[in-house]
Amino acid sequence: MKRPVTNFRTPWSGIRRHHLHNAVPFAQAREEIVALLEGKVVVGHSVYNDFEVLNLDHPGHMVRDTSSARLLSRLAGFPRGRCLSLKLLASKLLSRTIQVRAGRRGHCSVEDAQAALDLYKLVEGEWEQEMERRLRDDEDDGSAPHEPGHSSSDHYMQDEFWPDEVLADAL
Template identity: 35%
Template sequence: MSVTNALAIDCEMVESYNKSLLARVSIVNQHGSTILDEYVKPSSTVTDYRFLVNKKWNIDNGQDFSYVKNKVANLLQGRILVGHSIHFDLEVLQLSHPESKRRDLAKYNRLQKNGQPVALKTLAKNYLGRDIQESAEHDSVEDAKACMDIYLKLAHEWEYNF
């Protein structure tokens, strides 16, 4: 489980009175290996478990937010961050990451349709021939791996144009 120059991230969130809270964060390396997969204990009352209702136990018994936030911050330091709509992940983690080090599939022109983001599920099907998000519950590891694989398919072109 080596930390590579590029890491892909995906977060799952729950809701507390119309505010998103981090429930799970997953990070994979360029080889598709999971280097972080943590459930996070809610910092306030959960009013909607969204897709994670079957993971309530994992969330309620998860790590403290500050511990996970620091772990993620240390991993991302100086690395390329790959994801889909990364700003939501960074926002719920209360972290920033330089734009020059972000590779956001939702913002990359080649992956958009009519200037609009395309769902990760659709991108995975179109670029990888892979079906993801098939169940009612999303899997942040599966989504992070799909993001990394799509990025790697386009990395040469992406980095050249960057």
């Protein structure tokens, strides 16, 4: 069902009314995103919000959400269970200032994605070991099968949809 956008949430999304004039229809965009994400590990910050908007149920063992990562929270010295902002984590753990130009223009999605990936890389080995342990425990008690974890995050940057300058910076 097609519904009008009532709040563009520009300070976070960067989207304004004129961006939707020739936009890909939601159903088509969702279909393309579902196809793109199939079988892939998704690394991001608060990605559950994106999944909810897309009405997408990506397998939990294929999501690395830095907003709820206990490993990052512990590394940053914050109390357990606290959901941390990407801006705060990037500042504390990466010594990087992000989202400073956000204001009325909104966050830069590429800057946010790079920060989330770099945060993930800080604890990648431990995170993947924990995921493998959880998945083995789930298999032992009859839970759904899973795909194997990845030992290196290099493959996350090999995506045709990343801008060339982002890929160049990653190499």
